[in-house]
Amino acid sequence: MSVLVSRRDFLKASAMLGGGMVLEFCLPVTSTAAGGAAASEVNAWIVIHPDDRVVIRIARSEMGQGTFTALAQLVAEELDCDWARVSAEFASPNEHIRRDRVWGSMSTGGSMGVRSSQDYVRRAGASAREMLVAAAAARWQVPVAECTAADGVVAHAPSGRKLRYGQLAADAARLTPPKEVTLRDPAAWKIAGKSVQRLDIPDKVLGKPVFGVDVMLPGMLHASIAQCPVFGGKVLSVDAGAAAKMRGVRKIVREESFVAVVADSWWRADEALRRVAVEWDLGGNGHASNETIAAMLREGLADRQLPQARKLGDAPAAMATAAKVVEAEYRSPYLNHATLEPQTCTAWLKPEGFLEVWTSTQNGEASMAAAAEAAGLPLEKVEVHKMMLGGGFGRRGGPQDFVRQGVAIARAMPGIPVKMMWSRAEDMQHGFYRPASMVRMRAGLDAQGNLVAMHTTIACPSILKVLMPGVLSKDGIDFTAVRSFTDMPYAVPNQQVDYAMRNGHVPVGFWRAPGQQNAFYRESFIDELATAVGRDALEYRLAMLKPGDKNRLVLEAVATAAAWGSPLPAGVHRGLAVADGFGSFTAMVAEVSVGPGGQPRVLRIVVAIDSGHVVNPDTCRAQAESNVVFGLGSILYQENNVKAGRIVESNFHDFRLPRLSEMPRVETVLVPSGGFWGGHGEPAILPLAPAVCNALFAATGQRIRSLPLKHHDLRAPV
Amino acid sequence: MLELMVNGRTYPVDVEPEMPLLWVLRDHLGLPGTKYGCGVSICGACTVHLDGEAVRSCTLPVSAVLGKQIVTIEGLSMAGLHRVQQAWIDHQVPQCGYCQTGMIMAATALLAKTAQPSDDDIDRTMTNLCRCGTYSRVRAAMHALAAGSSAPDTGKT
Ligand code: FES
Ligand code: FES
Numbered sequence: 028m029s030v031l032v033s034r035r036d037f038l039k040a041s042a043m044l045g046g047g048m049v050l051e052f053c054l055p056v057t058s059t060a061a062g063g064a065a066a067s068e069v070n071a072w073i074v075i076h077p078d079d080r081v082v083i084r085i086a087r088s089e090m091g092q093g094t095f096t097a098l099a100q101l102v103a104e105e106l107d108c109d110w111a112r113v114s115a116e117f118a119s120p121n122e123h124i125r126r127d128r129v130w131g132s133m134s135t136g137g138s139m140g141v142r143s144s145q146d147y148v149r150r151a152g153a154s155a156r157e158m159l160v161a162a163a164a165a166r167w168q169v170p171v172a173e174c175t176a177a178d179g180v181v182a183h184a185p186s187g188r189k190l191r192y193g194q195l196a197a198d199a200a201r202l203t204p205p206k207e208v209t210l211r212d213p214a215a216w217k218i219a220g221k222s223v224q225r226l227d228i229p230d231k232v233l234g235k236p237v238f239g240v241d242v243m244l245p246g247m248l249h250a251s252i253a254q255c256p257v258f259g260g261k262v263l264s265v266d267a268g269a270a271a272k273m274r275g276v277r278k279i280v281r282e283e284s285f286v287a288v289v290a291d292s293w294w295r296a297d298e299a300l301r302r303v304a305v306e307w308d309l310g311g312n313g314h315a316s317n318e319t320i321a322a323m324l325r326e327g328l329a330d331r332q333l334p335q336a337r338k339l340g341d342a343p344a345a346m347a348t349a350a351k352v353v354e355a356e357y358r359s360p361y362l363n364h365a366t367l368e369p370q371t372c373t374a375w376l377k378p379e380g381f382l383e384v385w386t387s388t389q390n391g392e393a394s395m396a397a398a399a400e401a402a403g404l405p406l407e408k409v410e411v412h413k414m415m416l417g418g419g420f421g422r423r424g425g426p427q428d429f430v431r432q433g434v435a436i437a438r439a440m441p442g443i444p445v446k447m448m449w450s451r452a453e454d455m456q457h458g459f460y461r462p463a464s465m466v467r468m469r470a471g472l473d474a475q476g477n478l479v480a481m482h483t484t485i486a487c488p489s490i491l492k493v494l495m496p497g498v499l500s501k502d503g504i505d506f507t508a509v510r511s512f513t514d515m516p517y518a519v520p521n522q523q524v525d526y527a528m529r530n531g532h533v534p535v536g537f538w539r540a541p542g543q544q545n546a547f548y549r550e551s552f553i554d555e556l557a558t559a560v561g562r563d564a565l566e567y568r569l570a571m572l573k574p575g576d577k578n579r580l581v582l583e584a585v586a587t588a589a590a591w592g593s594p595l596p597a598g599v600h601r602g603l604a605v606a607d608g609f610g611s612f613t614a615m616v617a618e619v620s621v622g623p624g625g626q627p628r629v630l631r632i633v634v635a636i637d638s639g640h641v642v643n644p645d646t647c648r649a650q651a652e653s654n655v656v657f658g659l660g661s662i663l664y665q666e667n668n669v670k671a672g673r674i675v676e677s678n679f680h681d682f683r684l685p686r687l688s689e690m691p692r693v694e695t696v697l698v699p700s701g702g703f704w705g706g707h708g709e710p711a712i713l714p715l716a717p718a719v720c721n722a723l724f725a726a727t728g729q730r731i732r733s734l735p736l737k738h739h740d741l742r743a744p745v
Numbered sequence: 746m747l748e749l750m751v752n753g754r755t756y757p758v759d760v761e762p763e764m765p766l767l768w769v770l771r772d773h774l775g776l777p778g779t780k781y782g783c784g785v786s787i788c789g790a791c792t793v794h795l796d797g798e799a800v801r802s803c804t805l806p807v808s809a810v811l812g813k814q815i816v817t818i819e820g821l822s823m824a825g826l827h828r829v830q831q832a833w834i835d836h837q838v839p840q841c842g843y844c845q846t847g848m849i850m851a852a853t854a855l856l857a858k859t860a861q862p863s864d865d866d867i868d869r870t871m872t873n874l875c876r877c878g879t880y881s882r883v884r885a886a887m888h889a890l891a892a893g894s895s896a897p898d899t900g901k902t
Binding site: 091093224231236241249274291292366368417418419420450652655656657684685686688 | 760761764765767768771772773775778779780781782783784785787788790817818819821826830833834837838839840842844845846849867869872873874875876879881882884
């Protein structure tokens with residue numbers, strides 16, 4: 028039983044709110060909880076109702092990337108049911124633990140949702156189908172081999188008899204699952220591989236309460252929190268003053284690292300919070316600034332004793348005999364995820380010692396572990412209800428800070444559910460930021476201009492050190508800080524990559540396509556080299572890629588789609604880049620113009636992606652569009668500056684998101700070559716910044732070696 | 746007690762006159778379809794209709810809306826889907842969906858006034874922020890609605 032709050036409680040709660048409207052709430056529908064005749068759980072993934080409705084359980088999170096639907100498509104494909112009768116629900120993390128982690132991984136990041144669970148979810152579908160067929164054969168007392176299943180019906184051709192899945196599910200659920208199943212050849216897919224409509228969209232356009240911030244519970248209170256503005260600081264003293272007496276305020280909660288006000292509406296909590304005087308122990312980082320961080324990175328670049336993340340041939344020796352050496356330094360700022368839904372967590376510590384949590388999380392199991400630890404309860408005594416995420420982009424996976432805070436507040440209010448939500452300023456200033464980094468690249472070219480040696484030094488804080496220290500290599504290499512260089516596809520005989528791990532006090536985290544800044548550095552620098560030797564950007568890259576290399580195939584595909592080399596309208600300029608990562612290969616052509624005042628404008632993006640297989644083409648295209656807009660904000664405007672130990676930006680006026688009017692035309696060419704499973708949530712952001720900046724070089728002759736562009740004067744020199 | 750007219754019904758609410766409409770809707774009336782994104786009138790996640798106009802409810806004190814008709818996403822269509830919502834499904838506009846209720850409220854208000862908005866009209870009016878990048882599909886859905894249908898004009902595979 029995973030429904031711990033009944034549907035009736037929710038209706039009661041909504042009646043109490045006075046709305047009198049029917050508020051539906053997305054709760055896991057267990058096999059027996061739904062009204063009418065009992066449904067049967069054929070296996071952990073699949074519940075079939077007598078009326079043939081199929082409920083597919085999803086272990087990964089949905090943040091707009093479409094995994095909720097794509098995974099259901101893969102299960103339904105092998106189950107061979109009627110897609111029109113399929114719905115999906117999130118698997119319960121508590122049940123997951125009690126059933127020995129039956130749903131595999133709940134972690135949702137790294138564009139892994141489909142590619143790292145496709146095998147076992149397809150097996151679950153195929154296994155259930157075979158059990159349904161076996162149940163029918165047993166009922167008819169005919170050999171299994173004479174029965175076939177398709178579109179939710181098992182048929183016995185010799186006798187012409189048929190039974191629907193809904194009539195067979197109860198019997199099938201009692202059978203032992205087959206040991207071996209055969210998965211369909213993707214070429215024969217009927218449901219997977221098709222642009223079916225996403226299952227979560229109807230509720231979202233209706234404004235149904237599906238997000239973490241939408242949770243409504245009987246007697247629920249609201250909380251707004253303030254953390255020390257300097258990372259790592261602690262609360263020294265709290266003077267609630269008049270705030271404690273403000274209307275609706277129930278409690279001022281003081282914890283080691285934050286203060287929260289609990290009230291009967293979020294606005295009242297937040298208004299009161301602004302009037303609470305908190306004295307902070309800044310913890311020694313109150314002097315950190317952009318300048319100290321830049322100095323730290325620069326010192327890293329100068330370090331001569333760095334561990335090598337890659338060594339091939341002898342780059343320094345080859346450099347010494349090269350016909351030409353080109354060197355450049357690039358850098359990037361910290362960046363917040365800025366999910367449109369701020370961090371949020373609702374927690375309810377019930378009198379019987381059971382903790383319930385509702386949250387927008389990229390990892391239900393990690394949320395449960397964080398909640399259990401914060402509450403001092405065993406995992407079995409905790410349930411996490413996974414809500415739809417109002418954006419994730421890596422913010423809501425590894426760090427479960429919001430869950431720990433929500434639970435701490437619930438402990439201060441035993442027996443009462445409290446929904447905590449961060450204000451936008453809190454969210455902007457307490458992120459786990461894309462690391463700021465600095466890179467020096469040196470290239471040795473032979474007499475023909477070919478790249479024969481490349482030596483890269485990277486100074487960058489380590490995300491793994493903060494969030495997954497166990498994954499760091501023994502010599503302290505963080506693969507997310509060195510990727511795109513350590514796995515550079517170009518055939519360069521001498522390569523060296525040195526890594527300077529320099530960790531400031533700013534927490535860093537997985538920001539969409541972690542390490543994506545390296546693709547900006549590498550692919551801009553390759554363009555610098557092509558320019559230095561007077562060669563075409565496409566031809567220069569192709570010459571370094573072996574025949575059959577998938578980077579080469581996507582480059583050729585994008586060059587064709589964008590008509591690389593063809594004349595452009597006056598004032599329009601092109602740039603190109605290629606990158607692989609997150610299991611896929613992506614090449615992009617950007618077309619830009621620069622206004623008379625120096626305003627850059629990205630007009631058109633053509634992107635070719637090879638992800639091996641494609642489960643939902645339309646969702647994959649949507650993800651390419653998403654990556655373009657997400658990346659564009661960081662190219663044009665976004666940065667998080669540090670001053671007096673704190674983040675300067677506080678809202679969307681100083682951390683701008685692009686608007687609809689700035690949206691370029693995006694043309695996505697899917698070129699799945701089969702044989703592997705690549706992701707789609709992140710790859711398309713990799714080549715974006717270099718493609719755009721290479722196009723800007725074509726437009727202005729200025730080489731952009733740092734972002735955002737708002738700091739560059741792109742006007743034509745007078 | 747203040748009286749609010751929301752989605753065709755009258756609600757008595759006992760709140761401070763300066764409380765922004767957004768929080769009255771979300772926390773006092775149990776209508777969470779209207780979202781908080783910035784609280785300072787930049788993002789548009791909190792867009793509702795006030796006497797038919799799209800307004801940002803996060804900075805609108807409830808005292809300023811007494812006697813006016815407020816429509817939220819929950820009341821956009823009392824029966825089934827509004828045609829804008831249908832177009833949003835046909836074009837598969839939402840990604841995470843968080844900004845989309847505000848986006849839909851802004852789009853319906855624009856289309857009610859200007860049945861055939863130009864790209865320029867859309868650029869100027871649809872200033873809602875979307876972190877996920879649904880803008881091309883918002884534009885495509887609005888053009889389809891202007892042309893009298895909700896469906897995408899090219900068959901997608
Ligand atoms: S929440 Fe009102 S405009 Fe952002
Ligand atoms: S769909 Fe996620 S913010 Fe717009």
